Amino acid sequence: MSAKPPKSVTHCVSAQLGKDPGYGAVIPPLYLSSTYKFNGLDQMGPYDYGRGGNPNRDALAETIATLEGGAGGVVTASGMAAIDLVLNLIKADQLVIAPHDAYGGTHRLLNSRQAQGRLRVLFIDQNDPAAVAAALAAKPALFFIETPSNPLMRLVDIKALSIAAKNAGALVVCDNTFLSPARQTPLALGADIVVHSTTKFLNGHSDVVGGIAIAKEAELAEKLCWWANCIGVTGAPFDSYLTLRGLRTLHARLDIQEANALAIARFLQQHPQVSRVYYPGLPEDPGYALAKAQQSGPGAILSFDLASDRDGVGRFVAGTQLFQLAESLGGTESLICHPASMTHRAMDEEARQKAGIGDSLLRLSVGLECAEDQIAELETLLAAL
Numbered sequence: 594m595s596a597k598p599p600k601s602v603t604h605c606v607s608a609q610l611g612k613d614p615g616y617g618a619v620i621p622p623l624y625l626s627s628t629y630k631f632n633g634l635d636q637m638g639p640y641d642y643g644r645g646g647n648p649n650r651d652a653l654a655e656t657i658a659t660l661e662g663g664a665g666g667v668v669t670a671s672g673m674a675a676i677d678l679v680l681n682l683i684k685a686d687q688l689v690i691a692p693h694d695a696y697g698g699t700h701r702l703l704n705s706r707q708a709q710g711r712l713r714v715l716f717i718d719q720n721d722p723a724a725v726a727a728a729l730a731a732k733p734a735l736f737f738i739e740t741p742s743n744p745l746m747r748l749v750d751i752k753a754l755s756i757a758a759k760n761a762g763a764l765v766v767c768d769n770t771f772l773s774p775a776r777q778t779p780l781a782l783g784a785d786i787v788v789h790s791t792t793k794f795l796n797g798h799s800d801v802v803g804g805i806a807i808a809k810e811a812e813l814a815e816k817l818c819w820w821a822n823c824i825g826v827t828g829a830p831f832d833s834y835l836t837l838r839g840l841r842t843l844h845a846r847l848d849i850q851e852a853n854a855l856a857i858a859r860f861l862q863q864h865p866q867v868s869r870v871y872y873p874g875l876p877e878d879p880g881y882a883l884a885k886a887q888q889s890g891p892g893a894i895l896s897f898d899l900a901s902d903r904d905g906v907g908r909f910v911a912g913t914q915l916f917q918l919a920e921s922l923g924g925t926e927s928l929i930c931h932p933a934s935m936t937h938r939a940m941d942e943e944a945r946q947k948a949g950i951g952d953s954l955l956r957l958s959v960g961l962e963c964a965e966d967q968i969a970e971l972e973t974l975l976a977a978l
C-alpha cells in the first residue's frame with residue numbers, strides 16, 4: 594500500500610528533515626563547497642560541481658516541485674533568471690504571448706529579448722477572448738500567464754487558457770509568485786511550467802533574492818536543469834538554505850497576512866479618499882468568482898487608487914511607518930509601493946496606461962502586524978489627505 598502524500602502544510606514543515614548522512618542533523622546542513630571529490634576516473638559521486646548541482650538547491654527544488662505537483666525543477670538566482678531560463682526552451686524568432694499587465698521586469702525582459710532578435714513577443718489582455726484567439730492563430734511557441742497580475746490583481750482562467758494555448762501548440766508557463774502553491778497550483782490546472790520569484794512569499798522574509806522554474810513532466814524538468822547549468826543561472830546554496838527555512842512557515846504566514854489583507858481591503862473600499870480597490874477577495878472584484886474557482890484564497894497583496902493627484906500620493910507614502918515604502922512583496926513586514934515610479938518604471942508610459950497602471954495606484958504587501966495597527970496607519974494617512 595503506498596503512503597498517502599502529505600498535505601501541503603505538513604510538506605512545508607517536514608520536507609527534507611533528518612536526511613543528513615554525516616551526523617544525523619535534523620535540519621539539512623549547508624553545503625557551501627563549490628566542488629566535490631571524484632572517487633577515481635569516471636567515478637563521480639552524486640555531485641561534481643556547484644553550478645550544476647548542490648544538495649541545498651536540490652532539496653529546495655524537490656520540496657517546491659512537490660508542492661506545485663511538478664516532476665522537478667531548478668532553483669535560480671532570481672525570479673527573472675527563472676523566466677529567462679524558460680525562454681531558452683524556444684527557438685529564435687518564435688512567438689511568446691504575454692499579459693499586457695505583467696510584472697514590469699517581465700515586460701522589460703521580453704521586449705529586450707525581442708530587440709535582440711531572440712524571440713518575438715505579443716502583449717495582450719488575456720481576458721479578451723478576441724485578443725486571445727487572434728494571438729493563438731499566430732501559432733505562439735510559448736504562452737505566458739501571470740495570475741494574479743502585478744500590480745492590478747487581475748485574474749485569468751489558467752485552465753481555459755492552458756487548453757486553448759496547448760491546442761495551438763504552445764508551451765504554457767505560469768508565474769505563480771503572487772499566491773505560491775499554498776493558494777494556487779497552475780500545473781494541476783493545465784500549465785506545463787510554473788515560475789516563481791522565491792524572493793517573495795516562498796522565502797517570505799525579504800532577505801533572499803531567488804527564483805525557481807518547475808515542470809510538470811520530467812523531460813521538461815531535465816531540459817530546464819540542463820539549460821540552467823549551461824548558462825549558469827542556478828541559485829546559491831546559502832540562499833536555498835534560507836529559502837527552505839522560510840518555506841517552513843509559508844502557510845502560517847499566508848493565513849494571517851491574507852486575513853489582514855481582507856480586513857484592509859474592506860476598510861479601503863468604504864473610504865471616500867479611495868476610488869478603487871483591486872483585491873479578488875472582495876465580492877465586488879471582477880476576479881472574485883474565478884478566485885473562488887482556481888485559488889484556495891485571495892492572497893495577501895492588494896492595490897488601490899487614491900482619489901488624489903500625484904502630489905497627494907507622494908504625501909501619503911511619505912507619512913507611512915508600518916508600511917515601508919519599498920519594492921518587493923511577500924515578506925513578514927508590510928510594504929507599500931508606487932508601481933508607476935517603482936516596480937513598473939521600466940514600462941513606457943503608453944504600456945503602463947494600456948495596462949491601467951496610473952499615477953494614483955498604490956500596491957500593498959500586507960504583513961504579519963496586527964490588522965488594527967495596519968488599518969490605523971492607513972486611516973491616519975487618508976485623513977491627512
Ligand SMILES: Cc1ncc(COP(=O)(O)O)c(C=O)c1O
Nearest residue numbers: 671672673696743770790792803
Ligand atoms: C510576478 C513577479 N514575477 C517575477 C518577478 C521577478 O522576481 P525577482 O525580483 O526575484 O527577479 C517579480 C518581482 O517582483 C514579480 O513580482
